[in-house]
Amino acid sequence: MANKLMDKKEFYDKLKNIPKAEIHLHIEALPSRKFVSKLLSRQDPKYKDMANVDEVFTYDNLTQFIQAFLLVQGAFKEPEDFAGLMESARDYLIDNGIVYAEMFFAPTAFLKKGWQFEQIMDFFVKKIDEIYEKDHIKIRLLIDVSRTFGAENAQNNLDLVLKYNSDKIIGIGLGGAEIKGPAAEYKDVYANAKKAGLCRVAHAGEDVGPESVWDSIKLLDAQRIGHGISSIQDENLVKYLADNKIPLEICPTSNVFTKKYVQKIEEHPIRPFFDKGVIVTVNTDDPTFFNVNLLDEYWNLYSKLNFTLDEIKQVIINAFEVSFMPEADKAKYIEEVNKAWGKNF
Numbered sequence: 001m002a003n004k005l006m007d008k009k010e011f012y013d014k015l016k017n018i019p020k021a022e023i024h025l026h027i028e029a030l031p032s033r034k035f036v037s038k039l040l041s042r043q044d045p046k047y048k049d050m051a052n053v054d055e056v057f058t059y060d061n062l063t064q065f066i067q068a069f070l071l072v073q074g075a076f077k078e079p080e081d082f083a084g085l086m087e088s089a090r091d092y093l094i095d096n097g098i099v100y101a102e103m104f105f106a107p108t109a110f111l112k113k114g115w116q117f118e119q120i121m122d123f124f125v126k127k128i129d130e131i132y133e134k135d136h137i138k139i140r141l142l143i144d145v146s147r148t149f150g151a152e153n154a155q156n157n158l159d160l161v162l163k164y165n166s167d168k169i170i171g172i173g174l175g176g177a178e179i180k181g182p183a184a185e186y187k188d189v190y191a192n193a194k195k196a197g198l199c200r201v202a203h204a205g206e207d208v209g210p211e212s213v214w215d216s217i218k219l220l221d222a223q224r225i226g227h228g229i230s231s232i233q234d235e236n237l238v239k240y241l242a243d244n245k246i247p248l249e250i251c252p253t254s255n256v257f258t259k260k261y262v263q264k265i266e267e268h269p270i271r272p273f274f275d276k277g278v279i280v281t282v283n284t285d286d287p288t289f290f291n292v293n294l295l296d297e298y299w300n301l302y303s304k305l306n307f308t309l310d311e312i313k314q315v316i317i318n319a320f321e322v323s324f325m326p327e328a329d330k331a332k333y334i335e336e337v338n339k340a341w342g343k344n345f
Contacts, residue, residue: 012299017097019097020319021100021333022102024102024104024250025101026106027086027105029286031088033050035088036072040056073109076110083123086127087127090131090135093131093137098294099137100138101140102323104175106144108149108153118164121166125168128140128168142172143172144157144176145189147186158189172193173226174201174202178204184215200220206226206230209233210230212230213228214234214237224247249283252265252300257290265300268305274307279318281319282319
């Protein structure tokens, strides 16, 4: 059956039953449209009409996307709103058959409102525990120390993580515009994170060339690269990624939307990365804002990028293997993938 092209409904029905991990997911980009309606209608009743909420997510360029993101982000008026955000996240994970997720959270904009890091995290941790208890879905957080506000702010975010000291926060990430915050500026922050035993990832090669990926590896000692698609321009880098088993957190729809290096899904470099031995994972980045879910992204691989079912299975397993969970847990989840695959495919 591996070579037989199945229709979309059959693919989705079967793939939903396969346990999956998603490791590049921004939690602020996970509110359901119903929850967005609740948030926005507190300041403007027109958003009780879902048609107006849908309009918020109708855009075709990066500027409009950022405007929508900031509109929704600005609608969070109290830390308790994060409890509602986590309920949206729970629904997303269940709908996609995701049993393990590593989610980015960027606290700086909320801290600038005067909110306390501990208070925000308490809401997250409580909901993470509830979701695991109720649904057996495990969530871990990566705090985005953020390029946007500079290295001093990034170190402050790291200090807050270390002070809070929760096993639900497993590491840090570096998001924001690459061109405005080169990796070199964050070398000390990442060295401090490594010394403290935290996991380290970095967005790179999303809208800057392969030199950004090299810097994230060499200067930050990043264990995984978020996006990394411009790496395809440098054969030596592709070989280095493959030889050193440095994984890429690929987000196909996101990459096509930004149109920096990829104009359409069919041209996405995830196919040549995979063929050249780079460890690739598939993720959604900002599901609500890109109107995409994880099942959609796997369908893109299958229907537009010529991934066979066996190759899709390997990509699913990759996400567990390169996650930051303990090795024994990885083995358990991968065994569950193999069992479910046998039943469905």
